[in-house]
Amino acid sequence: MNDGYSDVLDNIASSEPTPGGGSVAALALAHAHALALMVSRLTSGKERWKDGHSAAEYVISSSERGMKLAQDLAWEDAAAFNRVMDAYRMPKDSDTEKEARMESIKSATIGAALSPMAIVEESLGLIRSIAELAKFGNSNALTDLYSSAEMARTAAVIASLNVRINLDSISEEESSDLSSRLSILIDEINSEYISIRDVINERLGW
Template sequence: MGNPKGGMMNDGYMDVLRSIASSKPTPGGGSVAALSLAHAHSLSLMVARLTLAKEKWVDGHNAAETSIEISEPGLEESILLAISDSEAFESVMSAYRLPKVTEIEKKQRSEEIRNATIGAALAPLNTALSAQKLLSNLEKQSTSCNPNALTDLASASEMALSAAKIASLNVRINLEYIDGEDVDLLTSQIDTAVSESIKSANNVTLIVNQRLEW
C-alpha cells in the first residue's frame, strides 16, 4: 500500500505506525502513551505560536512563551520516553530468559526480573508525570490563548490526558508482578498523576467551553 497523499504523512510517520501495528510486542501501549504526549506538546506549541503571531493576543503572550519553554523540550523528551518504554519492556523479556538451573542463578534471575520490571514501570510513570505537568500549563494557557486555536488547545489537553491514562495502565500492569515499599510509592505517584491530570483536563474543557460560549 502506498503512502497517503500529503507531505506530513511521510515514510517516517507511517513506519512508526506500521511498527506499532506489527506482531512484535514493542512498541506497545507505553510508547503510544509517550507519542500521544508528543502530539499534545506539538499542539500546545502551535497554539502558543499562533498566539504570539499577533499583538491583538498580547494578553496571552507570556503564557505562550512559557508554553514554548515547556513544550519544546517536552516534545523531544516524549520521543525519548517512547524509546525508553520499548527498551524497558525488552529488558524484562531478557531477564526472564536468564538461566535458572542453580539456586544462585534462580536468585539472580529473580533480582534481575524485579529490577527490570521496576524499570518498565518507571518509563510510563515518567510519561504520566510529564503529561500532568503539560496539562497544568495548558490550564493556564487556555485562559488567554488565541481564541481561534481554542479547539486545538482542547485537543492537546485530551491527548495529554490520554497519555496519562494509557501510561497508568502500563505502570499498574508491571507493578502487579512485584511488591515492596517502592511499589507502594510508585502506585501512589501514578494515582496522583492521573487524578491531577483529570482535574486539569476538566478545567481546560470548562475554560474552553466558556470562552467559546458552548
C-alpha cells in the same frame, strides 16, 4: 505527513511486542505538545492576543523540550520492556542463577513501571503549562488547545495502564509507593483537565 510517520505506525502494528502501549502513550504526549506549540505560535506576537503572549512563550519553551523528551520516552518504554524479557531469559539451572534471575526480573519490572510513570508525570506538566494559555490564547485555535489537553490526559491514562500491569508483578510492599504516586498524579491530571475544559467551553460559548 511522510513515510517516516507510516513506518512508526507499521512498527506499532507488527507482531513484535514493542513498541506497544507505553510507547504509544509517549507519542500521544508528543502530539499533545505539538498542538500546544501550534496554538502558542498562533498567539505569540499577535497584537490581538497580547494578554496571552507570556503564556504562549512559556509553552513554547517548555513544549519544545517536552516534545523531544516524549519521543525519547517512547524509545525508553520499549527498551524497558525488552530488559524485562531479557531478565526472564536468564539461566535458572542453579540456585545462584535462579536468585540472580529473580533479582534481575524484579529490577527490570520496576524499571518498566518507572518508564510509563515518567510519561504520566510529563503529561501533568503539559496540562499545567497550558492552563493560562486556555484563558488568553488565540480563540481561533481553542479546539486545538482542547485537543492538546485531551491528548495529554489520554497519554497519562494509557501510560498508567502500563504502570499498573508492571506493579502487579511485584510485591505490594515494593509497589505501594508507586501505586499511591500514580493515583495522585491521575487525580491531579483529571482536575487540571476539567479546569481547562471549562475555561475553553466558556470562551467558545459551549
